[in-house]
Amino acid sequence: MANYSKLRETAAKLIKANGKAITLTRTVQGAYNPATGGTTDTATTVIGNGVLLRYSNRDIDGTNVLSSDRKMIYAGQVPEVNDRYNLERIVSIETLDPDESGALMFTCQLRK
Secondary structure (H helix, E strand, O other): OOOOHHHHHHHHHHHHHHOOOEEEEEEEEEEEEOOOOEEEEEEEEEEEEEEEEOOOOOOOOOOOOOOOOOOEEEEOOOOOOOOEEEEEEEEEEEEOOOOOOOOOOEEEEEOO
16 A cells, blocks of 8 residues: 655645645534523534635536535645635535545635
């Protein structure tokens, strides 16, 4: 099996050099509190680097990919669906991990 550690380092360096620092916000719903009738949400941050791109016209189908969606090539802490970047949220994630030893990068679909 191939060793992807050098490629993982190279991908992270290229994304950092050609993109920018990205801070994602992840909100986790707390336990239900019967006294207040609600929950207390906790926000945490997920840090990495990313390159923000627009989808090409051939990728936009109006259902799965909208014309306002953006693509983010991301390296860093593992993102999750519903993490937020500014006013956009991640609606899907493709992970590039050819040897299942750790992701080289993530392709995230962002939607307002």
